[in-house]
Amino acid sequence: MTPAARYQAAIEVLDAILAGQTPEPALRAWGRSARFAGSKDRVAISDHVYDVLRNRGRAAALAGCTVPQATGRALILGLLRLQNVAVEDVFGQMPYGPSALSADEAKEHPTPDILSDTPDWLLALLKAEFGPDLEGLLAAMSTRAPVYLRVNTRKTTPEHVIADLAQAGVHAIADPRLATALEVQTGARKITATAAYQAGLVEVQDLSVQMAMAEIPVPQTGRILDYCAGAGGKSLAIAARSDADLTLHDKFPKRMGDVALRAERAGMVYQTREDAQLDHEVQFDVVLLDVPCSGSGTWRRDPMVRWRMTPETLAALQSEQAQILDRAVTLTAPRGLIIYMTCSLLRAENEDAVHAFLARHPQFDLLQSRRFDPRNASDGFFFAVLQAK
Template identity: 45%
Template sequence: MTPAARVQTAIELLEPILDGAPAERVLTQWARKSRFAGSKDRAAIRDHVYDVLRRKKSAAYSGGGASPRALMIGLLRLQGIDPEEIFTGISYAPDQLSESEKSHSEIGETIDLPNWITADLKASLGDEFDEIEQHLKNRAPVVVRANLRKATREAAKAKLIAEGIKTTEHPASKTALEVQEGARKIKNSAAFRFGEIELQDAASQAAIEMLSKAATDAGLGRVLDYCAGGGGKLLAMAGKFEGRYFAHDANPSRLRDLPERSKRAGVKAKILATADLSANAAFDLIFCDVPCSGSGTWRRDPDAKWKLDRTSLNKTLLIQRNILSDASSLVRSKGYLAYATCSLLDAENKDQISVFLADNPDWQCLYQRSWTPLDGCDGFFTALLQKP
């Protein structure tokens, strides 16, 4: 495909996405039925779509409208590319620019966030809001975790470079490697296939690293990943701490990849249905990476920020409180409850801890810690609570 044909395809794919279809599903379905497109074509088209979604309001401002075509024109202008060089109407390229499209002169950046949540984020981030908002317009770094059960960080780095994947040590965690070159080779690399590395943001790795003392004090015993999903946090904990690991998720289908990932990582984990939790309690350590707005990961999933609304956020806040309450009942005396979100919002982070402690004054908060894109990470928050 020519560069212009890739742009035209991105415009076509943006149509259903802007109408509400999930971006990832639209891109995946297109790739499956478009066998003529090579891996570089698919990657370029994906980048166009996600770059538009990251900077949708700025692209609309610079393109003179909110249609897929106008957004792509605006994005090219923001990237310093003259749209007339792409919009030629030749060989699958987008149609030539109209006179009004050519004459549009208002080009520049604006806040690329939904209006309703901007004030909340400003209040949560304070003086760092402007800089973080700028980071959210750009792609997130690709970071992998060295699985200490199978390889040191240094050994994983050496194995990756031998396969053309260049990494550097990430300062947030002793297991984190930020990928500089060859990111698209990771899932086919031997290091990945043999469980020596996993894709995981550095903040998530750092949050697990902070659990070291609690894991030791808990006697390296029974550990439950309460909102396990794909099991990334469970595998990270198991890579650092010995113990008996259990996984649970309110939606069991989210756990479908865990058995294969656990086997690859050399970890044993027992999956528990909701009805089985009480019978398997009490746990020394429960980790709750709760459902959240995902505002800390909007660089990776910019589609999500435009689909979030106040009603769904309020429902999520209630779910978070219920999870904290339910999980706390499964912790043994003097055991630990870790709470985490990939959110930048105080309402989902420190405010939830304050509510929990007000309702459970005998519990103790041992620490709270947050990361933002300014740390070279996703937005992430964690707190560690101890039961009396």
């Protein structure tokens, strides 16, 4: 495919996303309909789509549109201007590129500031939290997210994994901030096919999550409940450094569909329980809560989250977070820990949620809390450690 044809394909995918599809299914659907596209074409098209979605507000403005008005064509036009790519090298490059610009489309527009990439109501919350640092944070969130691996140190060492991956065409380097973390420089799409991955020597896991999991107090023995387990990534990180008994639960059990295979690869022993069964269990020494949240810390990986969120959905999430925290109280042993986690940048879901919990449950103390974001780690992430008195 020519460069112009790749942009035309991105326009088609963006139109599907704007019509209601999520990005990955839209990209897959386009790929199924375009068997002629090679792997490099698909990667380039995906990059164009995600570059638009991460910079959607500015791309729309540079095309002379508001975000609700902008079509896929307008957003690609705005992206080209934002990235200082010659528009004439793309538009009008027929037969496979997008058609030439109309006189109206050819009009130039001033470049807005990076704040325009975030809806106004969310911007107000973030300004109150980050103040003058907000523009730098949003600039970091507008870039492509790095890929990180967590080394399973029960099975191998970072040095051995780096060498094994290199033989498979994946170039990874150690991150000086954490001994288990490797940043993938090239070959990220080959990771799951490598012998190191299939043998459970590494798992894909964001650096912020790895840093949080390394910092939380995890007992070497006892009982740990991962209450919002999902695909089990945090349980796998715990199992790599603890011999405690692991129990996994999720409100939607299908989310745990990949756990068995991942656990087999990594050598993790665990059990699963439904919520009603937990009432008949001995209370747990640690209850880990990776609660549903706005996902505002993951905007560069899932940029549509920024535009799907509303004040009403945020309020509903806060209510669910409070309910999960209250449920954890009944499952936590005396002197036990509740570890509360979100992938959110919003104080309302982080510090405010913890303070509200402590007001409702004065029998708990806050031992520590920490927030990560792309300026000091990778994605936005928060954790708090709460101990029963």
